[in-house]
Amino acid sequence: MRHVIFRLERDRYALPLDAVREVVNAPLSYTRVPHARAAVKGVMTLRGRVVPVVDLALLLAAVTVSERPPPSPKVVLLELARRELGLLVTEVEGIESIEKVGPQNRSRLVRGLARVGPVSVTVLDVEGLDAAVAASFANG
Amino acid sequence: MAAQWDTSRYLGLFVSEATEHLDALGKELVRLEGGVTPEAIDSLFRHSHSVKGMAGSMGYEATTALAHSLEDLLDRVRTDPARLDRAVADVVLQAVDALGGHVKAANAGKPFPDSAALIAQLKELTHSIRPGTEPQPSASTPANAPLVESEGPREPELPPRWLVTLRVASTSAQPGVRGFLAYKRLSSLGNLFRCTPGIDEVKAGKLPNGTFTVELESSEPEAVVSKTVSQVADVALVSLSRVASAPPVPSAEEPKPAEPEPRVVGQEPPRTVRVRTELLDEFLDLAGELMLATAGVREVGRTLEETDRGRLNETVDRLHGLVRGLHDKVMKARMTPVSVITDRLPRAARDIARRRGREIELVLSGSEVELDRAIVDELADPVLHLLRNAIDHGVEPPEERRMRGKPPRGTVKLSVKRASDRVLLEVEDDGRGMDVERLKALAVERGLLTAEAARELPEREALLLSTAPGLTTATSVTDISGRGVGMDAVKRAVEAVGGTLEITSRRGLGTTFRLSLPLTVAMVNLLLVGLGDDVYGLPIAKVAGVVETTRASLAHSRDVPVLQFGSAVVPARELSQVLEVPGRPHDVDAVSPFVVVDTDDGRVALAVDALLGQEEVVLKALRRPLDQVPGLAGVTVLGSGRAVFILDVARLERPVRAAAAGET
Amino acid sequence: MSKRVLVVDDSVFMRDIIKDIFAAGGFSVVGEAGNGVEAVEKYKELKPDLVTMDLVMPYRNGIDATREILRGDARALVVMCSALGQETMVMEAIEAGAVDFIVKPPRAEDVLAVVKKVLGES
Numbered sequence: 026m027r028h029v030i031f032r033l034e035r036d037r038y039a040l041p042l043d044a045v046r047e048v049v050n051a052p053l054s055y056t057r058v059p060h061a062r063a064a065v066k067g068v069m070t071l072r073g074r075v076v077p078v079v080d081l082a083l084l085l086a087a088v089t090v091s092e093r094p095p096p097s098p099k100v101v102l103l104e105l106a107r108r109e110l111g112l113l114v115t116e117v118e119g120i121e122s123i124e125k126v127g128p129q130n131r132s133r134l135v136r137g138l139a140r141v142g143p144v145s146v147t148v149l150d151v152e153g154l155d156a157a158v159a160a161s162f163a164n165g
Numbered sequence: 166m167a168a169q170w171d172t173s174r175y176l177g178l179f180v181s182e183a184t185e186h187l188d189a190l191g192k193e194l195v196r197l198e199g200g201v202t203p204e205a206i207d208s209l210f211r212h213s214h215s216v217k218g219m220a221g222s223m224g225y226e227a228t229t230a231l232a233h234s235l236e237d238l239l240d241r242v243r244t245d246p247a248r249l250d251r252a253v254a255d256v257v258l259q260a261v262d263a264l265g266g267h268v269k270a271a272n273a274g275k276p277f278p279d280s281a282a283l284i285a286q287l288k289e290l291t292h293s294i295r296p297g298t299e300p301q302p303s304a305s306t307p308a309n310a311p312l313v314e315s316e317g318p319r320e321p322e323l324p325p326r327w328l329v330t331l332r333v334a335s336t337s338a339q340p341g342v343r344g345f346l347a348y349k350r351l352s353s354l355g356n357l358f359r360c361t362p363g364i365d366e367v368k369a370g371k372l373p374n375g376t377f378t379v380e381l382e383s384s385e386p387e388a389v390v391s392k393t394v395s396q397v398a399d400v401a402l403v404s405l406s407r408v409a410s411a412p413p414v415p416s417a418e419e420p421k422p423a424e425p426e427p428r429v430v431g432q433e434p435p436r437t438v439r440v441r442t443e444l445l446d447e448f449l450d451l452a453g454e455l456m457l458a459t460a461g462v463r464e465v466g467r468t469l470e471e472t473d474r475g476r477l478n479e480t481v482d483r484l485h486g487l488v489r490g491l492h493d494k495v496m497k498a499r500m501t502p503v504s505v506i507t508d509r510l511p512r513a514a515r516d517i518a519r520r521r522g523r524e525i526e527l528v529l530s531g532s533e534v535e536l537d538r539a540i541v542d543e544l545a546d547p548v549l550h551l552l553r554n555a556i557d558h559g560v561e562p563p564e565e566r567r568m569r570g571k572p573p574r575g576t577v578k579l580s581v582k583r584a585s586d587r588v589l590l591e592v593e594d595d596g597r598g599m600d601v602e603r604l605k606a607l608a609v610e611r612g613l614l615t616a617e618a619a620r621e622l623p624e625r626e627a628l629l630l631s632t633a634p635g636l637t638t639a640t641s642v643t644d645i646s647g648r649g650v651g652m653d654a655v656k657r658a659v660e661a662v663g664g665t666l667e668i669t670s671r672r673g674l675g676t677t678f679r680l681s682l683p684l685t686v687a688m689v690n691l692l693l694v695g696l697g698d699d700v701y702g703l704p705i706a707k708v709a710g711v712v713e714t715t716r717a718s719l720a721h722s723r724d725v726p727v728l729q730f731g732s733a734v735v736p737a738r739e740l741s742q743v744l745e746v747p748g749r750p751h752d753v754d755a756v757s758p759f760v761v762v763d764t765d766d767g768r769v770a771l772a773v774d775a776l777l778g779q780e781e782v783v784l785k786a787l788r789r790p791l792d793q794v795p796g797l798a799g800v801t802v803l804g805s806g807r808a809v810f811i812l813d814v815a816r817l818e819r820p821v822r823a824a825a826a827g828e829t
Numbered sequence: 830m831s832k833r834v835l836v837v838d839d840s841v842f843m844r845d846i847i848k849d850i851f852a853a854g855g856f857s858v859v860g861e862a863g864n865g866v867e868a869v870e871k872y873k874e875l876k877p878d879l880v881t882m883d884l885v886m887p888y889r890n891g892i893d894a895t896r897e898i899l900r901g902d903a904r905a906l907v908v909m910c911s912a913l914g915q916e917t918m919v920m921e922a923i924e925a926g927a928v929d930f931i932v933k934p935p936r937a938e939d940v941l942a943v944v945k946k947v948l949g950e951s
Contacts, residue, residue, distance in 0.1 A: 056808040057699050059744035060794055068808050073454035075800050075808045077791055108788040162790035338932040342919045349923050368920060398929060398943040
């Protein structure tokens with residue numbers, strides 16, 4: 026199954042290509058969402074559409090965020106049943122085929138670890154992410 | 166079937182014979198409630214059929230129509246006698262009674278009673294007893310109700326419909342027979358409609374390019390349909406596609422061939438086509454986005470040199486006009502008659518009345534008035550609830566009504582009127598009315614009001630207390646509607662579509678609920694306010710006014726800052742705190758705008774950093790996860806491309822106010 | 830196992846042609862009948878997979894025989910044999926429940942194509 030490989034800081038992650046609509050450059054500013062948790066960057070507009078964007082690093086609480094902003098952050102747009110969700114990431118590296126996902130690090134958000142060539146990649150769970158995102162919006 | 170001769174000399178015979186048939190029908194029906202056999206239903210059917218034929222001969226159109234509807238119902242029941250349950254029997258009895266009324270009127274030379282509502286009810290029931298369907302539970306609307314054309318009541322779920330296009334091989338010796346064979350094979354899978362060209366042409370082998378099309382209504386899967394066709398030699402399946410269900414063709418045993426000749430344009434009835442409701446939503450989204458894109462182009466034009474700008478603006482103006490026109494057309498396509506909701510109410514009213522031991526006459530008017538589909542969908546439950554409420558809590562039991570000198574049968578009127586750009590929907594009963602003092606007392610008891618505030622509360626507002634969550638004036642809690650909970654939901658639903666709810670009530674005389682609704686939901690007039698770098702939209706309809714003052718000048722009441730607004734004092738809040746967004750530090754002596762808005766819990770003044778002006782915008786609904794965020798009504802995109810949230814002012818302050826109320 | 834066919838026609842000549850076509854196509858003709866009455870009896874006795882039925886026959890015509898066979902076995906597969914010019918009768922037979930038809934004089938490939946389709950073999 027083909028996956029989109031991207032980085033959060035130096036760690037590599039993967040999401041199934043099926044679930045990804047497109048990758049766009051992160052906007053310069055967002056519209057803030059009231060009552061939302063810190064992981065919620067806000068909403069961006071994309072060709073007239075209003076798309077909520079979440080800082081994936083904060084959502085996963087998996088990496089220490091560096092002080093320096095990445096040179097060209099990207100938003101990975103997930104398509105979920107007639108709606109979209111944007112995930113802010115450090116950089117998108119490409120598309121790779123991932124067949125075997127090992128059980129390591131498995132959690133609500135993580136399906137497990139896979140190897141792509143010499144590197145190890147954390148494969149994320151789309152449904153789990155969606156649920157976690159919903160929780161960070163309904164804070165109030 | 167108007168009578169061509171003087172029918173008066175047959176009148177005596179008509180009256181006596183029709184009466185006999187009706188009497189027999191009624192008696193047999195009541196006997197049937199013990200055990201139903203197809204033969205017995207046949208007999209009912211025959212009586213009804215005889216009355217129809219006699220009324221037709223006499224030229225009594227209204228009577229014929231009523232008898233015809235009754236006959237249709239009985240015919241349907243005949244295919245499945247188990248469906249003759251008490252509900253059906255009741256309606257049949259009503260029809261028998263009404264027909265008796267017609268006969269009496271004919272005898273006395275008086276105008277016939279109006280049976281339109283009853284006919285509608287018979288038809289609805291007939292449709293609901295489609296073979297192979299389970300009895301429908303009483304009226305409730307599915308959340309995603311399909312769009313229904315203006316004609317006729319909503320259909321129960323039909324099997325899917327397929328548009329089948331077939332080609333008969335040109336080498337076939339007898340193409341007509343081949344075509345007919347394929348047609349027959351398809352008919353074994355379900356009902357066939359709209360064979361084009363007509364089946365007689367097909368049989369005669371008159372097939373343009375060797376093809377013909379037919380619509381198949383069948384619950385068989387696609388594979389079975391195509392397999393069935395593949396089993397006919399010399400016939401190929403050109404295409405097979407799902408079509409939206411068309412209006413019902415009553416018991417089409419032998420479908421009529423479509424007219425092969427083009428009709429004169431002037432005589433053609435308005436053509437309709439069914440469209441998925443999601444598609445209409447998408448059209449609206451796209452039209453809205455086109456408007457935004459146009460505004461975006463205009464914005465870009467502002468950066469141009471004066472000379473270039475003129476020509477660009479001219480084009481943008483034209484584009485804007487076109488897009489606006491498109492938007493209007495899309496809105497028009499979404500207009501749906503209120504009858505989609507009200508058609509099912511007579512039946513619901515009867516059920517509720519029977520369960521509660523009330524006698525009710527439901528009078529419907531203006532059901533042809535049209536509203537945006539989204540509003541109609543949202544109103545289905547609230548309107549049903551208002552009806553329930555009127556019957557259950559409004560109209561008294563017959564004995565009580567008699568004691569009060571009222572007719573034992575209560576009247577509930579549901580009227581819909583178009584008033585300029587609004588639609589007024591009223592539900593009026595002639596029941597006991599609401600007890601304003603009792604409402605106030607309850608509100609005080611529950612801590613919703615202070616005794617003082619209750620005393621000063623105008624009647625209009627006091628009546629609205631009945632919509633407060635958990636407040637009920639019903640003397641007994643019933644299974645049908647605890648008034649408080651339901652009314653709260655009604656008010657919320659009405660406001661969610663941009664409407665308002667008003668109640669008038671006279672003790673002992675009745676209560677009227679009046680819903681004032683916008684025709685469409687999509688456009689909303691906003692006051693844009695700035696908060697730091699953020700912009701929010703407040704619906705103008707909810708803004709009572711703006712006061713510019715310093716924070717230092719605010720008075721305090723029980724440690725809560727308050728603002729003088731007109732003759733009243735309203736609590737003042739920082740909008741940034743309400744929304745839990747970082748605010749800008751402010752100087753207490755600097756002048757800030759305070760926007761006074763109407764929330765569900767009264768007026769509140771919201772401190773903002775700046776007023777940015779008014780704008781009419783296209784409101785977009787929020788999708789998950791944004792719909793989970795409290796206090797948001799929708800979102801829009803301004804010409805600059807910035808997304809702006811529209812605040813749900815009515816419910817903005819609820820958590821805070823609830824806490825404040827706890828202190829008092 | 831090859832499919833079992835009953836051939837009904839009042840003409841021995843025609844029956845032979847049809848039998849040959851079936852034999853060449855790998856079917857086994859298990860019986861034949863020369864009129865409608867015989868056809869109904871043979872059907873009950875043999876329970877064939879398929880019947881070819883002439884339209885016009887003495888005693889009982891093909892349409893009536895088809896109707897009668899289907900009354901006894903609603904799943905019977907009856908294919909009519911007709912001549913050009915008998916369209917109306919064929920349609921009547923289809924109304925009566927015949928599943929398909931072949932046109933006389935029968936051509937081997939046409940007959941086999943129709944029969945295989947009816948038996949769901951193609």
